[in-house]
Amino acid sequence: MTAVLFDVPGPRARARYRLAAVAGGLIVVAVLAFVLIRFAQSGLFTAEQWDWITYERIQLTLLYGLLATLRAFAVGAVLALTFGALFATARLSDHAWIRNPAVAIVEFFRAVPLLILMFLLYFGMGISAFWAVVLGLMLYNGSVLAEIFRAGILSVPRGQSEAAYGLGMRKTQVMTAVLLPQALTAMLPTVISQLVVLLKDTALGFIIQYEELLFVGRQLGSQLQLDAPIIPVAIVIAIIYIAMCMLLSLLATRAERWSRSRGRTSAQVAHADVTDVEAGAGQAKV
């Protein structure tokens, strides 16, 4: 599409594009230069501001923060996937007394901000910071995953399950042998994208004093004997997060290519408005 938006440029258009490129480039460079100059004036490029990175104890502290982030991510991801699978099954149940409560629970946890959930668990119920973060991640992302799983199962054409029933399979068999394998292949990229969201959401733990990467960074950044290097620390932490999330996103792209090339699923997933949006908006359709 994007290549159709404009013609192959002729000499005059090329000159105009060059002008736009120079003007746009200058604006971008000017903004970056302004920020860099401000950084420099605040002492970002002095040795004192970067001293801390050479201390082994501080490297270890950052590493512990990173491990705490990854621990919350790992436990939260496993719990959220389980929660999502359970509630997707419940929402597809034939029994209204299972289906309706499941709908209510999923809708509630998707509409309430994750931070408020964590506050409820931490301040309201006195659960430890780690479990408040993990359970919050489970309830929120689990609810989103439940919707993703459900959408995946519903996206398998009806003919598939009708044919399976026609062969005399029972509901459990139809689900496990026909629908789930196709739905999972189609949904894998979206599920991984949701895990990127979950990874980013662990940073909320900072606000309820869970000692993860950002929390450790805040402490390092305010230490006066290190010259309070809050900006360098924030930059390093940002690089760590971006690297981790990009690795996961890369996995999602790989999974998408794999599920497309495998070509064994008849499930149709609206990639444009599922993967792209929810990959980070952090939230699914409410």
Added chain:
Amino acid sequence: MNVLLENLDLYGSAFLETIRLFVIAAIGSLVLGTLLAAMRVSPVPVLRWFGAAYVNIFRNTPATLVLFFFAFAYPRLEILDLSFFSRAATALILYTAAFVCEVVRSGINTVPVGQAEASRALGFTFSLTLSQIILPQAIRSVVPPLSSVEIALLKNTTIASGFSVFQAGGIYQTLNEQGYSTFIGLLWVALGFLILVTPLVLLQRRLEKRWSVAR
């Protein structure tokens, strides 16, 4: 119930702050996001690269970290002395714009190629094609995901309470100091967000029906 009734003005002013932050950040992110999407499909490579870099950086950074930067690191830069509220709004605009950009761009891809070809055949320039033909259709087709992004923004405003912006997310502190139950107080906050989010979802469904492009 007591917690809510005895602190109605507290809840009222906090939720008003939330709504104010949301409206400002929503408008800002829609404008900046559309601009970034235009850059990402423009014929000028420098602008395309900048748009791509922007989106990749902000999409892979936690919103908390962006707010963290504006709360603690930004004052060191001594650029402009902004209030906590404006800094929170700026952070939320910068963060959400990346998602708006991706949604609008995916919308641009759903407009049939013939539309762009026809407008080129009529001699429209890139900016005319984009602003008169493509974007009006693209934005209508992405109403549902776009509202999801803005609903996410509404929920993300609570993060600002972790950085001294007084709004709905921060009510529990005041209640706690006065000896009220934090749990009940927070349940009312959760309910408040349900009440804020539901009309947006209904609006989203109505717009989706009304604005859907017949193809």
